[in-house]
Amino acid sequence: MPAKKPKVAVFKFASCDGCQLSLLDAEEHLLAVAGAVEIANFAEASRRMLKGPYDIGLVEGSITTPHDVERIREIRKSCRVLITIGACATAGGIQALRNWKDVKEFTRLVYASPEYISTLDRSMPVGSYVHVDFELRGCPINKLQLLEVVNAALNKRKPNIPAHSVCMECKLRGTVCVMVAKGIPCLGPVTQVGCGAICPAFDRGCYGCFGPMENPNPPALSTRMFELGKDRHDIMLLYRGFNAYAEAFRKESEAHEK
Amino acid sequence: MFIVELNDLQGLLTALQAGGFTVIGPTVKDGAITFDTLSSIEELPRGWSDVQEAGSYGIRHSEDDTLFSYNVGPHSWKKFLFPARLRLFSARKAGKAFEVDPVSPSAPPKYAFLGVRSCELAAIAIQDKIFMSGPYADKHYTALRKSACIIAVNCVHVGGTCFCASMGTGPRAKDGYDLVLTEIRTDDRHYFVAQMGSPLGKGLLQQVTHREADQKEREQVEKALKAAHDRMGRSLDTHNLPRLLEDNFESPRWEDVAKRCLSCANCTMVCPTCFCSTVEDVTDLSGEHAERWRRWDSCFTTDFTKVAGGNIRMSTRTRYRQWLTHKLCNWVEQFGTYGCVGCGRCITWCPVGIDITAEAAAIRETSMTTTNG
Ligand code: SF4
Ligand code: SF4
Ligand code: SF4
Numbered sequence: 001m002p003a004k005k006p007k008v009a010v011f012k013f014a015s016c017d018g019c020q021l022s023l024l025d026a027e028e029h030l031l032a033v034a035g036a037v038e039i040a041n042f043a044e045a046s047r048r049m050l051k052g053p054y055d056i057g058l059v060e061g062s063i064t065t066p067h068d069v070e071r072i073r074e075i076r077k078s079c080r081v082l083i084t085i086g087a088c089a090t091a092g093g094i095q096a097l098r099n100w101k102d103v104k105e106f107t108r109l110v111y112a113s114p115e116y117i118s119t120l121d122r123s124m125p126v127g128s129y130v131h132v133d134f135e136l137r138g139c140p141i142n143k144l145q146l147l148e149v150v151n152a153a154l155n156k157r158k159p160n161i162p163a164h165s166v167c168m169e170c171k172l173r174g175t176v177c178v179m180v181a182k183g184i185p186c187l188g189p190v191t192q193v194g195c196g197a198i199c200p201a202f203d204r205g206c207y208g209c210f211g212p213m214e215n216p217n218p219p220a221l222s223t224r225m226f227e228l229g230k231d232r233h234d235i236m237l238l239y240r241g242f243n244a245y246a247e248a249f250r251k252e253s254e255a256h257e258k
Numbered sequence: 259m260f261i262v263e264l265n266d267l268q269g270l271l272t273a274l275q276a277g278g279f280t281v282i283g284p285t286v287k288d289g290a291i292t293f294d295t296l297s298s299i300e301e302l303p304r305g306w307s308d309v310q311e312a313g314s315y316g317i318r319h320s321e322d323d324t325l326f327s328y329n330v331g332p333h334s335w336k337k338f339l340f341p342a343r344l345r346l347f348s349a350r351k352a353g354k355a356f357e358v359d360p361v362s363p364s365a366p367p368k369y370a371f372l373g374v375r376s377c378e379l380a381a382i383a384i385q386d387k388i389f390m391s392g393p394y395a396d397k398h399y400t401a402l403r404k405s406a407c408i409i410a411v412n413c414v415h416v417g418g419t420c421f422c423a424s425m426g427t428g429p430r431a432k433d434g435y436d437l438v439l440t441e442i443r444t445d446d447r448h449y450f451v452a453q454m455g456s457p458l459g460k461g462l463l464q465q466v467t468h469r470e471a472d473q474k475e476r477e478q479v480e481k482a483l484k485a486a487h488d489r490m491g492r493s494l495d496t497h498n499l500p501r502l503l504e505d506n507f508e509s510p511r512w513e514d515v516a517k518r519c520l521s522c523a524n525c526t527m528v529c530p531t532c533f534c535s536t537v538e539d540v541t542d543l544s545g546e547h548a549e550r551w552r553r554w555d556s557c558f559t560t561d562f563t564k565v566a567g568g569n570i571r572m573s574t575r576t577r578y579r580q581w582l583t584h585k586l587c588n589w590v591e592q593f594g595t596y597g598c599v600g601c602g603r604c605i606t607w608c609p610v611g612i613d614i615t616a617e618a619a620a621i622r623e624t625s626m627t628t629t630n631g
Contacts, residue, residue, distance in 0.1 A: 168523045219517075
């Protein structure tokens, strides 16, 4: 007798939708996913929305409004396993750049009637409001990693999502280090793997899309960046990307701010 | 010793290919001298040399048209004998248990490694001991290793981060090769001095145009190797080293290096003797099929030391200490040699240029104990 299929729901907060689209982008696996789970709520794919509770909730986007806060608390209650996906949901996203600015001033400049705008002064990761069972990093996430997490949850095993440096992946695939061989500044040594170390394979330094690795040491890397001719402003900008508000990156950019 | 003229060297590749070998050797790629499949000696880095320092690497045109005037690059031979990723087996669900699929008996590739340096011969010998002896020999490594042919090249140039002379592993290739070549370039001549190390090497040489070396040519080799020995880029004082490190397990230097170390694991990945791996099990969504994969791992990752109840090495201080003391202290007890062959890769390819010779020297300098004497 086939067991009841687990219900999976996808929720969105402040984000670009790119991460949830990775699920649709996983063409060759899509039928297998559809066969293994019941997609109960996925606005990007279907209008059909089934009521909770859900077995797995995938949450994309950062928490930026008081309404978001209420909604994420409700979602948490309705999901047995809550997985956040992408840099917005796990670190606040690129929109967290506003965390260093005065949001009221932005709303005054942008909106004709700023008094209708209800927003928090910071863009924050989901995990700062509710308990998260697993954080899947990346801007955007790697679709194969998403499948791996869903797969592991379904098969009750540990997901193979390592938290070590991008450097290790460079070495596993045989890429010649761009920082050592070409002097290109690279965030790989402080960034978590997940992308497959794509940028160094195309002669670019790592941009830090997957956020800080397990025990990052950005000050040590900055020492080297100075030797490579970068100044404090350059270093600050390097860390002010999609994961700017992840703690290790935030601290390093702030250390070089003034 | 025998002389093979430059123009006859292609004959060696042809002989290897005729013997069914896939020839792997140095070639210029991505701004470095990397290892790749070679079909002709034209693909060797002719006229190239490298410049290596702590945390930096570059290639440049050398003053002459030699084929082997550079040292070890970002890749090592372990990439072929101990692949970074390997599927160990696959399995199917069978009721409540699972059945392991029989491993397909595809013959492993037969590699010929061309241009193996003496430090690398020593590294291969170390990995042989690890993977091929005792009750748990690794059958994947053994199959690849047993069928491999090794054409070594003596180092007559040494690199900025080399210290094989300190470790007793070079620059002269002593054993572990089928054939060893020394490249000699004088104003008017360009040839290789070949020595055989095995019946396989002898058979190969017989297929290549060669002649006996004369006295002057023999002396040329000795002179070149002596010069290389004396120009070593770095050195490491191994006097009483294991004991020194044991006594300095709580040296403040470990904290100092931890401030500079990124725990990025590059040093372990590039090291030709580092042999650690982990296994990952993957399933398909249905849970019907599973595979077990092995991939390189490193003592610099958190997962490496995660055990039931916690993690025994959470700080970079303890991880770096584990790495260095394994190479230069515990390895001796465990395997009878140092775990470092002085190839310098970990120094060159460390993004922040941490130097194992400098760290060991600093510990010696600050040592409070008499092992220094
Ligand atoms: S290119 Fe970047 S990520 Fe890759 S090994 Fe070098 S520093 Fe690390
Ligand atoms: S520890 Fe460093 S120098 Fe020694 S063998 Fe390994 S990579 Fe080479
Ligand atoms: S010593 Fe260098 S290469 Fe090794 S983990 Fe530390 S920073 Fe990375």
